[in-house]
Each structure stands twice: as C-alpha cells, then as structure tokens.
Amino acid sequence: MxxxxxxxxTSFEITPAEIVNNRIxxxxxxxxxxxxxxxxxxxxQMLAIMAFAMTGxxxxxxxxxxxxSACVLGTITALGGGTIRDVILGVPVFWSIDxxxxxxxxxxxxxxxxxxxxxxxxxxxxLMLYLDGFGAALFAVxxxxxxxxxxxxxxxxxxxxxxxxxxxxxxxxxxxxxxxTLLMNRDLYAIPVLLGCLLYVLLVALxxxxxxxxxIVCISLIFGFRSAVIHWNLSVPHWLITxxxxx
Amino acid sequence: MxxxxxxxxTSFEITPAEIVNNRIxxxxxxxxxxxxxxxxxxxxQMLAIMAFAMTGxxxxxxxxxxxxSACVLGTITALGGGTIRDVILGVPVFWSIDxxxxxxxxxxxxxxxxxxxxxxxxxxxxLMLYLDGFGAALFAVxxxxxxxxxxxxxxxxxxxxxxxxxxxxxxxxxxxxxxxTLLMNRDLYAIPVLLGCLLYVLLVALxxxxxxxxxIVCISLIFGFRSAVIHWNLSVPHWLITxxxxx
Amino acid sequence: MxxxxxxxxTSFEITPAEIVNNRIxxxxxxxxxxxxxxxxxxxxQMLAIMAFAMTGxxxxxxxxxxxxSACVLGTITALGGGTIRDVILGVPVFWSIDxxxxxxxxxxxxxxxxxxxxxxxxxxxxLMLYLDGFGAALFAVxxxxxxxxxxxxxxxxxxxxxxxxxxxxxxxxxxxxxxxTLLMNRDLYAIPVLLGCLLYVLLVALxxxxxxxxxIVCISLIFGFRSAVIHWNLSVPHWLITxxxxx
Numbered sequence: 047m048x049x050x051x052x053x054x055x056t057s058f059e060i061t062p063a064e065i066v067n068n069r070i071x072x073x074x075x076x077x078x079x080x081x082x083x084x085x086x087x088x089x090x091q092m093l094a095i096m097a098f099a100m101t102g103x104x105x106x107x108x109x110x111x112x113x114x115s116a117c118v119l120g121t122i123t124a125l126g127g128g129t130i131r132d133v134i135l136g137v138p139v140f141w142s143i144d145x146x147x148x149x150x151x152x153x154x155x156x157x158x159x160x161x162x163x164x165x166x167x168x169x170x171x172x173l174m175l176y177l178d179g180f181g182a183a184l185f186a187v188x189x190x191x192x193x194x195x196x197x198x199x200x201x202x203x204x205x206x207x208x209x210x211x212x213x214x215x216x217x218x219x220x221x222x223x224x225x226x227t228l229l230m231n232r233d234l235y236a237i238p239v240l241l242g243c244l245l246y247v248l249l250v251a252l253x254x255x256x257x258x259x260x261x262i263v264c265i266s267l268i269f270g271f272r273s274a275v276i277h278w279n280l281s282v283p284h285w286l287i288t289x290x291x292x293x
Numbered sequence: 294m295x296x297x298x299x300x301x302x303t304s305f306e307i308t309p310a311e312i313v314n315n316r317i318x319x320x321x322x323x324x325x326x327x328x329x330x331x332x333x334x335x336x337x338q339m340l341a342i343m344a345f346a347m348t349g350x351x352x353x354x355x356x357x358x359x360x361x362s363a364c365v366l367g368t369i370t371a372l373g374g375g376t377i378r379d380v381i382l383g384v385p386v387f388w389s390i391d392x393x394x395x396x397x398x399x400x401x402x403x404x405x406x407x408x409x410x411x412x413x414x415x416x417x418x419x420l421m422l423y424l425d426g427f428g429a430a431l432f433a434v435x436x437x438x439x440x441x442x443x444x445x446x447x448x449x450x451x452x453x454x455x456x457x458x459x460x461x462x463x464x465x466x467x468x469x470x471x472x473x474t475l476l477m478n479r480d481l482y483a484i485p486v487l488l489g490c491l492l493y494v495l496l497v498a499l500x501x502x503x504x505x506x507x508x509i510v511c512i513s514l515i516f517g518f519r520s521a522v523i524h525w526n527l528s529v530p531h532w533l534i535t536x537x538x539x540x
Numbered sequence: 541m542x543x544x545x546x547x548x549x550t551s552f553e554i555t556p557a558e559i560v561n562n563r564i565x566x567x568x569x570x571x572x573x574x575x576x577x578x579x580x581x582x583x584x585q586m587l588a589i590m591a592f593a594m595t596g597x598x599x600x601x602x603x604x605x606x607x608x609s610a611c612v613l614g615t616i617t618a619l620g621g622g623t624i625r626d627v628i629l630g631v632p633v634f635w636s637i638d639x640x641x642x643x644x645x646x647x648x649x650x651x652x653x654x655x656x657x658x659x660x661x662x663x664x665x666x667l668m669l670y671l672d673g674f675g676a677a678l679f680a681v682x683x684x685x686x687x688x689x690x691x692x693x694x695x696x697x698x699x700x701x702x703x704x705x706x707x708x709x710x711x712x713x714x715x716x717x718x719x720x721t722l723l724m725n726r727d728l729y730a731i732p733v734l735l736g737c738l739l740y741v742l743l744v745a746l747x748x749x750x751x752x753x754x755x756i757v758c759i760s761l762i763f764g765f766r767s768a769v770i771h772w773n774l775s776v777p778h779w780l781i782t783x784x785x786x787x
Contacts, residue, residue: 112529114484115476118456133380133627134636142381142446148453162535199636202643209612217716222464222474229609237608241664287654288601288610354782360732363782365703389628389693396696409782448616469711510717533587 088146094181095147096154099124101178103158103214104165106223113159119219120155121148124233127214131189131207135198172276179272184266186212186239190246191261198247208243209236232281235272242268335393341428342394343401345462346371348425349497350405350413352463353470360406366466367402368395374461378454380435419523424521430512433459433486437493438508450495455490456483479528482519489515553679582640588675589641592646593618595672597652598659599710600717609654613713614649615642621708625683625701629692673766677759680706680733684740685755693726695741702737703730726775729766736762 086166102123103116111119125141125148134140141147158165165171189211193204213228213236220227228235242264274280350363358366372388372395379386388394405412412418415428436458440451458473460483467474473483489511496507521527548724596617605613618636619642626633635641652659659665683705687698706721707730710747714721722729736758743754 107535109477110534111477112479112484112535113533114487114529118476118483118534121453129381134623134633136383136632138383139381142450145446145449148446148449159535168746199639199642202639203636206615206642221468221715222476223476224473227716229612229716230603230605230718232606236612237606240608277721282606282608286606286608288653356724357733357781359726359776359782360780361734361776365723365730368700376628383630385630386628389697392693392696395693406782467713469723471720471724475577526543 091184092146092150093177094184095124095150096157097174097177097181099151099154100158100165101174102216102219102259103155104162104171104174106219106225107159107162109223111223113156116159117152117155119223120158121151122222123215123219125155125215125275126218127211127216128185128189130214131193131211134207135166135193135196174275176273179276180265180269182212182235182239183242183268183272186243186268187246187261187264190243191250191257194247194250203253204244204247205240208246209240212236212239232287234275234280234282237276237282238268238271241271297502338431339393339397340424341431342371342397343404344421344424344428346398346401347405347412349423349463349466350402351418351421353466353472354406354409356470358470360403363406364399366401366470368398369406369469370462370466371401372462374458374463375432375436377461378440378458381454381457382440382443384443395415395470397458421430422523423520426523427512427516429459429482430472430489430515430519431516433490434493434508435492435510438497438504441494441497448498450491452495455493456487459483459486479534481522481527481529484529485515485522488518557617561675585678586640586644587671588678589618589645590651591668591671591675593645593648594659595668596713597649598656598665598668598712600713600719601653601656603717605717607650610653611646611649613717614652615645616716617709617713618645618648619709620712621705621710622679622683624708625687625705628688628701628704629690669770670767673770674759674763676706676729676733677736677762677766680737680762681740681755681758684737685744685751688741688744698741699734699737702740703734706730706733712719726781728769728774728776731776732762732765732769735765 099120105123106119107116128141129139165174186208190204190208193207194200198204198280199206216235217227217229219225245267246260246264249264250257253260346367348483350367352370353366375388376386412421433455437455439452440454441447445451448452463482464471464474464476492514493507493511496511497504500507593614597614599617600613601610622635623633659668679685680702684698684702687701688694692698693700700723709724711721739761740754740758742756744751747754
C-alpha cells in the first residue's frame with residue numbers, strides 16, 4: 047500500500063481526480079486512521095490555518111500596512127512553510143489541491159485587518175497566540191508524517207521539514223516586512239516544534255503500528271510546551287546563547 | 294489541441310525538444326491567438342523584461358554597488374517572479390527554455406550600470422517607470438493565463454501567481470539589498486496588478502472564447518492605472534491602512 | 541529498498557537505478573574521472589560542507605544566538621545554495637539523496653557553536669575562511685558540471701547556477717539573520733566564483749574530452765583568487781562601483 051500510494055503521488059500520468067483524492071487522504075491521514083470524521087479534522091485544520099494568517103497580520107499591522115499587504119503577508123504566513131516543504135519534496139503544493147486553505151487564509155487576513163482594534167485587547171490576542179501554537183504543533187507533526195510517508199530523507203528530513211512547515215511562513219513574513227526573524231530573538235517558538243518532531247520520528251520508527259497515538263501525543267506535547275511559554279512568558283535559557291562580542 | 298498541449302506539459306514522459314516547442318507556444322499564446330506575429334510579440338516581451346532589469350539596477354545603484362551585484366540584482370528583478378511561479382507550478386522555469394530572457398536581463402543590467410548618470414535625469418527615469426509598469430501588466434496577465442491553462446488551483450492560483458510574477462522579482466531584490474519591500478510602503482504597484490488579474494480570470498471564466506481581447510483589456514487597464522499612479526504620484530488611500538500603534 | 545524508494549520519487553521515465561548511478565557519478569564526477577578513490581573525494585566534500593556550516597555559524601554568533609538558531613543558520617548556509625539550484629533544475633535536492641551532507645552540516649554547526657571562543661583566535665578563523673573558499677570553489681564547479689550534464693539552459697544556466705550554489709546559502713543566512721548580504725559590500729567573494737564558472741563552461745565547450753582537468757584548473761583558480769583576497773584583504777576596485785547619490 048505504501049508503494050502504491052507513492053506511485054500516485056510522484057508519477058504524473060494519473061488523472062487530476064486521482065491526485066486530489068490521494069492527497070486529501072494523505073493530508074488527513076493522522077486523523078483518519080484515528081477514526082475521527084474527516085469534516086471535524088478539516089475544520090480543525092482550517093481554524094489552525096486561520097490562526098496562522100491572523101497572527102501574521104497582527105504581527106505586522108502595528109506599523110501601518112494597507113489591506114493588500116495585510117492579505118499578502120497573512121496568506122504567506124499561513125501557507126509559506128508548507129509551500130517550501132512541498133517544493134523541496136517535489137510534490138504539488140498543498141493549497142493548489144485544496145483551495146480552501148487559500149480562502150481560509152484570505153478570510154482570516156481580512157478579518158484581522160478589519161478587526162485589528164479588537165485584537166489590541168490583550169485577552170483576544172492571547173487566544174490567538176494559543177491557536178497559533180496549536181496550528182504550529184498540528185502542521186509540524188502532519189508534515190513530518192507526510193515526509194516520512196514519501197520516504198524522503200528518512201530520518202532527518204521529516205524533522206527538518208516539520209520545523210520548516212511550522213516556522214517557514216513566519217520567516218518569509220518577517221523578511222518581507224523588515225522585522226527581525228524569530229531565529230534572532232529568544233522566543234521559544236521553534237524549539238518546542240523541533241523536539242516534538244524529533245519525538246514523532248522516533249516513535250514512528252519504534253512503534254510504527256501506533257502512528258495516530260504518536261501524532262496526538264506529539265501534537266499535545268508541542269502545544270503544551272508552547273502554551274507554557276506563552277503563559278509564563280518563557281525564553282531561551284542563557285547558557286544556550288552565545289555571548290555577544292563587545293566591539 | 295488545447296487538451297493535447299496540457300497533456301504534454303504536465304506529463305514528464307516527453308522528449309526535451311517537445312517541451313521546448315510546447316513552452317514557446319504557451320508563452321506567446323495570448324499574442325498568437327490574436328494574430329500578432331511572434332517576432333513583434335517577442336520583441337515587446339524582451340523590452341519589458343529589460344525595463345524590469347533596468348529599474349531593478351537603478352533602484353539599488355544609489356547606494357554604491359559593484360558591477361557583479363548590479364547584474365545579479367537586475368537579473369533577479371527581471372526573472373525572479375516568473376521563477377517562483379514556475380517552481381510553485383512544478384514546470385520548467387521559463388528562462389531555462391528561452392535563454393533570451395537571461396541575455397536581455399544581463400544586457401539591460403549592464404546598460405543601466407554604465408548609463409546610470411543618464412537615468413538620474415528625471416525624464417529618462419520616468420520613461421523607464423512606464424516601461425516597467427507595462428512589463429508588470431504584460432507578465433501578470435500572461436502568468437494568469439499560463440496558470441489557468443495548466444488548470445492549477447483555478448480560480449485563486451491564477452490571480453495569486455499573476456501578482457507573484459509581477460512583484461516577486463522586486464521583492465527578492467529589495468530583501469537582498471536591504472531595502473524595505475513594496476509591501477511596507479504606500480506605493481500603488483501591486484494593487485493595479487491584483488485588480489487586473491482578478492478581472493482577467495473573471496473574463497476568462499465568463500467569456501472563454503474571447504481570451505485575446507480579455508488579455509489586451511486587462512493589460513491596458515493595469516498599465517493605465519499604473520501610469521496614472523506614476524503621473525499623479527498617487528498612493529494608497531488612508532482608510533485602507535492600519536493606524537500605526539503609538540507605543 | 542533504497543533504489544526502490546528513489547524509483548517512485550524521481551521516476552521521470554528513466555529507471556531508478558540509472559538516476560541513482562547518474563547522480564552519484566555526477567556528484568563525484570570530477571573526482572572519479574580523475575581516478576581519485578570515491579572515499580577521498582567524499583571526505584573532501586564533507587570537509588568543505590562543514591567549513592560552509594561553521595563559517596555560517598561564526599558569521600552570526602557574534603550577536604548572541606541560541607543553539608537552535610545556530611544549527612538552522614549553519615545548515616542553511618551549507619545546504620541552501622545547492623537546494624535552490626536543485627529546485628530550479630527540478631531534480632531531487634542533493635541532501636535528500638545523501639543525508640551525510642545534513643549530518644556533516646549539523647555536526648559542524650554544533651561544533652562551531654560550542655567552540656566559538658576558539659574561533660575568536662585569528663588564525664583558526666583564517667583557516668576556516670580558506671576552507672570556506674575551497675568549498676565555494678569546489679561546489680561552484682561541481683554545480684556548473686551538473687547543470688551542463690543535465691543540458692539545462694546551456695551555456696548561461698551552468699554559470700548562473702554555479703554562482704547560486706556557492707553564494708545562495710550565505711545569502712539566505714544573511715537575510716534571515718538581518719545582516720547586509722554580500723551583494724551590498726565590497727568583499728570579493730562572488731566574483732572569483734563567477735570567473736571560475738565562466739572559464740569552466742568555456743573549457744567544457746571547447747575541450748569536452750578533458751573535463752576533469754578543466755574542473756581541477758577552475759577549482760584551483762577560484763581558490764587561488766579567493767586565497768589572495770583573504771591574504772591581502774582585497775576588495776572590489778572603485779571604478780567597478782556606482783557612486784552613491786548624495787541626497
């Protein structure tokens with residue numbers, strides 16, 4: 047079945063419908079195999095992608111951007127990481143197969159642009175941060191799972207591309223908006239994602255028959271770690287940071 | 294014949310020669326179907342790509358760059374947007390099939406580097422801005438047309454990738470040269486392109502039998518809008534911009 | 541099973557075994573055809589990629605980055621250029637086929653992070669600069685060779701993608717870490733690489749039967765030029781730079 051699936055995804059002789067079906071199966075794999083109905087899984091994903099887009103807009107809107115730039119930067123934040131992943135994998139980009147990702151991103155960016163004054167209230171913005179953390183957890187583990195299924199660069203690439211999927215969109219947004227990227231600050235965003243993806247790949251290698259459980263455990267761990275970071279305002283400990291040169 | 298062409302582009306079993314022929318047909322599609330001889334169409338495209346490269350060099354040359362960087366940044370401005378589009382589409386990058394795009398970009402970058410004092414004269418620089426606006430209009434609509442023909446993410450992707458093709462090269466140039474990108478200023482560059490691509494996709498969906506006319510209408514509209522922006526020095530209206538936070 | 545996996549992923553009409561052989565032959569071509577055993581060739585490559593990763597980490601570590609960011613930026617410096625090249629070529633990215641590149645990069649980044657105080661000593665850092673210059677020479681000529689073998693955009697693309705392979709990773713690192721890119725300073729890094737790739741493509745076109753010799757000559761020339769730049773602290777001459785506008 048493994049070989050059969052790869053066949054469809056990577057040879058380009060099949061009909062579009064086949065690709066679509068195939069891809070949707072793959073994207074929601076961790077959910078389906080767990081018995082959760084696809085519509086709930088899809089709803090969760092759309093919510094997560096919308097949180098990505100909204101935090102993306104809010105991150106840049108304090109500097110006065112126009113509606114168009116808000117939509118572009120929000121959509122890039124939401125879809126950029128997965129796009130880099132798919133381009134490196136050499137498979138069709140995920141949003142070209144299910145356009146709902148694009149619609150959800152655009153709607154969320156628009157919403158964040160219009161509702162900006164609301165998000166200035168601390169508690170709504172915090173809710174958004176938690177949703178964004180959940181999105182990062184969900185998409186990172188899904189990406190690791192997808193890369194593993196494609197047999198691409200096992201065992202390193204599933205971890206690398208899991209992290210890329212979670213943080214890539216935010217990196218492009220920061221670069222395009224002239225903001226320092228998260229690689230240069232002490233925010234604990236990428237490290238929980240890295241640890242979660244590492245654990246997931248380890249679990250898939252050791253107990254391949256319990257993938258769904260492994261996925262849920264790793265998503266929960268990343269989200270829990272990230273929630274703790276948001277709640278207690280944690281940052282990277284000093285001994286893990288190089289000393290700036292005094293010159 | 295349409296279906297037949299798409300077949301070849303998206304299956305990877307054909308010989309290189311077939312791809313080349315196929316691609317050239319596709320690139321000049323909007324012109325050919327209109328009965329304009331290919332050589333004039335090609336000349337117009339080369340002029341537009343050269344305008345892209347020259348404005349690219351002029352945009353960065355005020356800060357003292359060397360000949361090599363001028364050629365790199367000029368070429369990236371000219372070819373970058375289309376390259377991102379083709380990588381996302383998963384088709385061969387356009388300039389690898391017709392190297393004249395590369396030669397034209399390099400020649401234009403060199404010309405702009407040498408003739409920089411000339412471009413400091415206001416009216417020559419303005420001519421360049423108009424040519425650049427025409428290039429953006431032409432390549433955006435061509436890109437929308439190409440993406441539509443490939444059946445890729447209709448109806449959203451043709452609009453998205455039309456905009457990416459027009460502004461992508463400039464974004465990479467700004468990022469590499471440490472300049473704020475056009476997403477962060479109030480210049481009306483991307484919005485005319487967006488509206489034109491939106492209209493084109495709408496027209497292709499509604500009156501598919503008049504593609505050539507639709508293309509000409511949309512290119513004219515984008516170029517007209519952009520010309521007005523250059524002529525009257527217009528910028529994004531205030532009500533479309535978020536208020537910068539005072540903190 | 542390895543071959544089987546590649547089969548599915550790369551199936552562009554050729555048999556898997558052919559691609560695999562092809563790729564491995566190609567990567568080590570300049571060495572193999574010269575009669576040097578593959579293990580020495582591989583060791584040289586790994587050393588070069590490690591030098592890339594280490595200079596990448598050292599370049600950013602003076603500003604206080606954490607272990608995770610060091611690994612990410614080091615790996616991107618080492619693998620980024622080749623990844624852009626392979627994505628543009630439309631072939632599987634090189635590190636997904638030989639994961640030793642990733643392991644070597646990660647190990648080198650970790651080493652540079654831990655041993656940072658050592659690299660503050662001038663002579664060790666200089667050794668690293670020379671190794672990095674050798675890596676740039678080696679990977680640029682290998683990339684030109686690979687692009688030529690694929691018949692991709694001859695004769696321009698082999699030169700362009702040779703330069704991209706050598707400097708692409710450093711460009712992404714600088715952009716992500718908020719550092720001015722080498723395109724905006726007067727360091728002679730890319731120009732030796734450009735001249736070497738130009739010469740290599742010229743030699744391959746004129747005397748295709750002596751590729752290995754041509755490769756060694758060009759690698760030596762780039763490395764020699766780069767060594768002179770490091771030793772005498774050379775920079776781009778004034779007449780090759782645009783005058784900054786005084787405004």
